[in-house]
Amino acid sequence: MYGVVTQATIHDFEQAKKILNEQGIPRLSQAPGFVSGHWVLVDENRGRGMLIFESEEAAQAGAEMVRANAPGGPAITVDSIDVGEVVGHA
Numbered sequence: 001m002y003g004v005v006t007q008a009t010i011h012d013f014e015q016a017k018k019i020l021n022e023q024g025i026p027r028l029s030q031a032p033g034f035v036s037g038h039w040v041l042v043d044e045n046r047g048r049g050m051l052i053f054e055s056e057e058a059a060q061a062g063a064e065m066v067r068a069n070a071p072g073g074p075a076i077t078v079d080s081i082d083v084g085e086v087v088g089h090a
Helices: 013-029 056-068
Strands: 002-010 034-043 046-053 076-085
Touching: 002 056, 013 034, 013 056, 046 056, 056 076
Parallel strands: none
Antiparallel strands: 002 046, 002 076, 034 046
């Protein structure tokens, strides 16, 4: 399995949460090889996401989907997107 880790700056939490739940999650959950996704509010201005995919190819495609169509408009800025192998999980 491979993960896509995102870091974001949140400008409007309520709007960002709405867009994530109404647009981002439904779109990502239909991506080929998608296993699961988790999003965390670190503090009032920062968030992290972890998307898990079945393969490196699927994770790279998922990362490109986020890069090309970053959800959130003015409510959120995606600061970074990284792809890596999942080396442990519970």
